[in-house]
Amino acid sequence: LVDTSELTDRGETAMSPGFVNRCEARLVADIVASLPDRYRAGEGLGVIAPYGGQVAAARQALAAALALAPRDAWLFDNVATVDSFQGQERDVIVVSLTRSNADGAVGFVSDLHRLNVTLSRAREQLVIVGDLSTLSAARGGFAGFARALGEHVRRNGELVAASELRRRIGR
Numbered sequence: 001l002v003d004t005s006e007l008t009d010r011g012e013t014a015m016s017p018g019f020v021n022r023c024e025a026r027l028v029a030d031i032v033a034s035l036p037d038r039y040r041a042g043e044g045l046g047v048i049a050p051y052g053g054q055v056a057a058a059r060q061a062l063a064a065a066l067a068l069a070p071r072d073a074w075l076f077d078n079v080a081t082v083d084s085f086q087g088q089e090r091d092v093i094v095v096s097l098t099r100s101n102a103d104g105a106v107g108f109v110s111d112l113h114r115l116n117v118t119l120s121r122a123r124e125q126l127v128i129v130g131d132l133s134t135l136s137a138a139r140g141g142f143a144g145f146a147r148a149l150g151e152h153v154r155r156n157g158e159l160v161a162a163s164e165l166r167r168r169i170g171r
Contacts, residue, residue, distance in 0.1 A: 020056075090123065
């Protein structure tokens with residue numbers, strides 16, 4: 001889990017459709033660009049975001065990072081919304097949760113059905129990029145889930161600050 005909480009440029013922007021978080025889109029592109037090429041072949045890699053606007057931002061950032069044409073078929077086959085990715089799996093899934101605000105507003109990111117789809121698409125590796133401070137401040141039961149997710153990742157995976165991830169991959 002890559003936590004963007006400490007980044008000053010982490011905020012979301014409301015736009016149609018949904019929300020965009022350009023900071024997360026760049027982080028996703030950096031992560032994907034640092035993966036071995038074999039994951040970008042076939043169905044090795046998928047990028048999922050909850051909002052169409054974030055998918056468009058991720059495709060744009062990935063095109064730049066991977067030197068692809070903006071309308072390259074790979075971007076459209078492997079970068080999609082949660083809803084359109086349902087039923088598919090990939091070896092590696094990179095998720096951009098998108099929402100980052102002082103109010104703890106997470107919108108339909110808190111929908112447990114969509115969350116299940118989001119978190120269950122990876123066969124080998126799941127990388128989640130998100131603002132834990134926003135997710136942990138969400139209304140209702142989702143805040144508890146976000147805190148439990150953070151603790152689970154600390155114990156069983158790796159919770160990395162976004163600035164540390166950038167240092168590790170040299171970006």
